[in-house]
Amino acid sequence: MKILVPTKRVPDTDQKIKVSSDGTGVQTNTLPFIINPFDAIALEEALRIQEGASDEVEVITVGIGNDEYEKELRAGLAMGADRAIHVSTDELLDPWNVSKVLKVIVEKEAPDLVLMGKQAVDDDSNQAGQFLAAQLDWPQATFISKIELADSKANVERETDLGIEKLSLNLPAVITADLRLNEPRYASLPNIMKAKKKPIDSIPLTDLGIEIEPKIEIISVEAPSSIRSCKKVETVDELLTLLRDEAKVL
Amino acid sequence: MILSQVEPLASEAQLLSREIFGNIPPSHKATFYGLATLAMLIFAWGIIRRVRIWRLGQPGLKIDWQQGLNRFCCEVLTQKVLLGRGLPSLAHVLLFSGFVVLFIGTILVAVEHILQDLQGLPNTQPVFHYGIYYAVYEVVLDTFGLAFIAGCLLFAYRRAFEPGNIERKDLDWLVLLTFAVIGVTGYFIEGARIIREATPQPGFSYVGLAFAHLIEWMGIRPDQIDGLHRGLWWFHAFISLSAIAVMPFTRLLHVFAGSLNWLMVPKEMGVLQPISIEEIEETGQMGVARLQDWSWQRLLQLDACVSCGRCEDACPAHLAGKPLSPRDVVQDIKLHAEEVDRVTRRAKFLEKDLDEVLESASSLHVDTIQAETLWSCTTCNACVFVCPLGVNPLGYITDMRRNLIGEAELRGAPAQALQKMQRSGNPWGLPVGDRFEWAEGLDVPTVESNPDFDVLYWVGCAAAYDRRLRKVAQSIVKLLAHAGVSFAVLGEREKCTGESARRMGEEFLFQELAMENVETLNSHNVKKIVTHCPHCLNSFRQDYPQFDGHYEVVHHTAYLQELIEAGKLQVPSDAELQGKVTFHDPCYLARVQGETEAPRELLDSVANSPSARVEMENHSENTLCCGGGGGRMWFDDAPEERTGKARVQEALNTGAEQVAVSCPFCLIMMKDGVAAEGKDEEVKVLDVAEVLVGQTQPDPK
Numbered sequence: 001m002k003i004l005v006p007t008k009r010v011p012d013t014d015q016k017i018k019v020s021s022d023g024t025g026v027q028t029n030t031l032p033f034i035i036n037p038f039d040a041i042a043l044e045e046a047l048r049i050q051e052g053a054s055d056e057v058e059v060i061t062v063g064i065g066n067d068e069y070e071k072e073l074r075a076g077l078a079m080g081a082d083r084a085i086h087v088s089t090d091e092l093l094d095p096w097n098v099s100k101v102l103k104v105i106v107e108k109e110a111p112d113l114v115l116m117g118k119q120a121v122d123d124d125s126n127q128a129g130q131f132l133a134a135q136l137d138w139p140q141a142t143f144i145s146k147i148e149l150a151d152s153k154a155n156v157e158r159e160t161d162l163g164i165e166k167l168s169l170n171l172p173a174v175i176t177a178d179l180r181l182n183e184p185r186y187a188s189l190p191n192i193m194k195a196k197k198k199p200i201d202s203i204p205l206t207d208l209g210i211e212i213e214p215k216i217e218i219i220s221v222e223a224p225s226s227i228r229s230c231k232k233v234e235t236v237d238e239l240l241t242l243l244r245d246e247a248k249v250l
Numbered sequence: 251m252i253l254s255q256v257e258p259l260a261s262e263a264q265l266l267s268r269e270i271f272g273n274i275p276p277s278h279k280a281t282f283y284g285l286a287t288l289a290m291l292i293f294a295w296g297i298i299r300r301v302r303i304w305r306l307g308q309p310g311l312k313i314d315w316q317q318g319l320n321r322f323c324c325e326v327l328t329q330k331v332l333l334g335r336g337l338p339s340l341a342h343v344l345l346f347s348g349f350v351v352l353f354i355g356t357i358l359v360a361v362e363h364i365l366q367d368l369q370g371l372p373n374t375q376p377v378f379h380y381g382i383y384y385a386v387y388e389v390v391l392d393t394f395g396l397a398f399i400a401g402c403l404l405f406a407y408r409r410a411f412e413p414g415n416i417e418r419k420d421l422d423w424l425v426l427l428t429f430a431v432i433g434v435t436g437y438f439i440e441g442a443r444i445i446r447e448a449t450p451q452p453g454f455s456y457v458g459l460a461f462a463h464l465i466e467w468m469g470i471r472p473d474q475i476d477g478l479h480r481g482l483w484w485f486h487a488f489i490s491l492s493a494i495a496v497m498p499f500t501r502l503l504h505v506f507a508g509s510l511n512w513l514m515v516p517k518e519m520g521v522l523q524p525i526s527i528e529e530i531e532e533t534g535q536m537g538v539a540r541l542q543d544w545s546w547q548r549l550l551q552l553d554a555c556v557s558c559g560r561c562e563d564a565c566p567a568h569l570a571g572k573p574l575s576p577r578d579v580v581q582d583i584k585l586h587a588e589e590v591d592r593v594t595r596r597a598k599f600l601e602k603d604l605d606e607v608l609e610s611a612s613s614l615h616v617d618t619i620q621a622e623t624l625w626s627c628t629t630c631n632a633c634v635f636v637c638p639l640g641v642n643p644l645g646y647i648t649d650m651r652r653n654l655i656g657e658a659e660l661r662g663a664p665a666q667a668l669q670k671m672q673r674s675g676n677p678w679g680l681p682v683g684d685r686f687e688w689a690e691g692l693d694v695p696t697v698e699s700n701p702d703f704d705v706l707y708w709v710g711c712a713a714a715y716d717r718r719l720r721k722v723a724q725s726i727v728k729l730l731a732h733a734g735v736s737f738a739v740l741g742e743r744e745k746c747t748g749e750s751a752r753r754m755g756e757e758f759l760f761q762e763l764a765m766e767n768v769e770t771l772n773s774h775n776v777k778k779i780v781t782h783c784p785h786c787l788n789s790f791r792q793d794y795p796q797f798d799g800h801y802e803v804v805h806h807t808a809y810l811q812e813l814i815e816a817g818k819l820q821v822p823s824d825a826e827l828q829g830k831v832t833f834h835d836p837c838y839l840a841r842v843q844g845e846t847e848a849p850r851e852l853l854d855s856v857a858n859s860p861s862a863r864v865e866m867e868n869h870s871e872n873t874l875c876c877g878g879g880g881g882r883m884w885f886d887d888a889p890e891e892r893t894g895k896a897r898v899q900e901a902l903n904t905g906a907e908q909v910a911v912s913c914p915f916c917l918i919m920m921k922d923g924v925a926a927e928g929k930d931e932e933v934k935v936l937d938v939a940e941v942l943v944g945q946t947q948p949d950p951k
Contacts, residue, residue: 015674
């Protein structure tokens, strides 16, 4: 069995984000980067499937980005992935183009399962997984908090606003991970050292033979207002009045 | 009637002494020696089969015998290690002293007998066993014989009526019975001998004399004495030899393993040995994965444990119902060691591949010790502190934790804390740029603005980032400024000491942080550090010297007390602490570093009356952990499962309105614990520095 885990490199969620001077993105030069937490959860799940399986399971991570991406790909290998594929480009791709790149990789690797985060925490698009499934014409399950594999089927639990939805998918499929799927492991030095010997296959984006067609244009990026005024109210009625008359949200 | 024939100093010719092997014919003596050899052989076999287990381990630590002997004499021979527990302590001191003195007495008699034989003297003509020496010998041995029997009786009483937490085995009854019988038959023989030999001045053997009277009272006729004496002697000899033979097979193994342990392994608290990257490259593993990864001394230490349960009683995690008992950790590993030994021998015998055979045996991790057990430990060192045999249960835990980290077995919040320490230099993962925010508006000198500082104030992550704890840092800098101390802080350049990472087993994250901090500190020529975090304190004192960081490190309570004594920090005469206050000792300050006085003196200096400060049930070195050490700070526990629950209850039981602490972890744990009990309105949790600043009200500089 083969599991493909696409990951995204995102700014460390603990850091303060500042808007870049040209107003089209965030300042990245001093920011530490991490694997998108939802992708880390997807990778952890792939590794747990690997550890629990009776037959051999290969876990491959994929990353799309510049040369600095290697550090985060190594972090994924340190967690336990067998090898990594790096699609190198300096361009920032929107979800549609990401799914196009991933489609080529999937066709090349022919995995039984694509496991990825439900969304990346930088732009919160929540689209790449869905686009990929559509392009591949594979079944998909999003916001998954539980996965059980049996007889080329995936039985999953999906978190929705109405409750837990139970689905059964035929493999191959695209599954996107939600927060409660698992808690990712902590990779320490011996793992990091082992990861140094694992292969990273680097492919220039231009070699994939696809045309990048941007679907999203960023007009401007603004930091949310940091001025917040607080008011303590005594009664619920007072609160309702304020919400209705002042905030005008009711 | 017989005794009346024995007149004191009846004649000058009669030497004040006794016969050795009196009434024992040469043929009996030969049989005795045969049995003694057999007993020694069984004894040796018993020891060898334990040594075989020890040899499963790695070549051990370098041994400092001189220090070891010093430790042994000061701690073990004086029995200092086990005092303070009432009846069990008394029972052990009695049995121990009786055993040692009777043992030495027997050796002396044997030496005398060998000298007699060498000089061809008859057993009525002693070499040195006569006169005043003999008189003292008799009094001493008779006295300690009583101690020996009393020890047995007290132990029997304890076992029957006040068993405490000690592990109970039927074999223990047999050992106690055997010992008691040896003692009592010894006196009977002495009594019979006094009658038989008409020993001069029998009063020196006062207990024996009493037994002589007893024999007389029992109506034994003079012609029966020889037979009775010989019969008793054989009974006594047989039981004694049997006792020697079975010693290594019973709890008494601790006599040897425990002594060796005290001689070879220093009892250290708060010390961890570094691992090198080369080691990891070579073995591909971190910490202890298999029993055989431990040094042979660590395996010997398993045999020192008598399962007395003191560590279990002292363990805060055990008290809180966590799946951890230090005693069980040691005892379970001991059983596992025995299994590994059996399997290893079988593999050798059947000429099978050892690794393959070991696969089928139970594993150290999971089968023997579960990860949950290892993570329950707060590394408070209570188990190490209370163990009378110098066993270090915590050492097994931290060694195995290192392996869990190496194998990426840690998940969830604590794993994230480690990741955050790595990325942001603090366990909360807060931005480096916010590290100095706590000092806003206080004009706190930095190493840049005051490069010629005398002391560096090490703030620590908790006080730098946590909103509640920032008040502690602010109080300390106010006090330091008030006292006119030339100090500085590192500001944003300070990083987590890595203390909790090291205690969690993440050695290399710790080393990375330690080396960075040492570089920063050395580049600013730091000589003296004041810190209010006992974990940072211990790390600077015991971890950092391993990485070239050598500093004089003082806890803020000790430093503030120094300032008051030197008259630099004045406590106003009208300082009056309202209400009662109790002080919670941090484990790493009180137990590990042995500092208990300064915080109390500081509190007393501002208290309105001597009775204002009250003590909790467990205090000073015997303090009970708040539950925040050893990385437990980063584990999410529901309030009812918190390790520090018992400690909070102890604090509330004192009725104090203020709980003074001197550790950031303790402050958070105690504050949250008091709030969970719904007492946060009535009971305030404060750092000692805050109590002080509230009373001295120094102007912010």
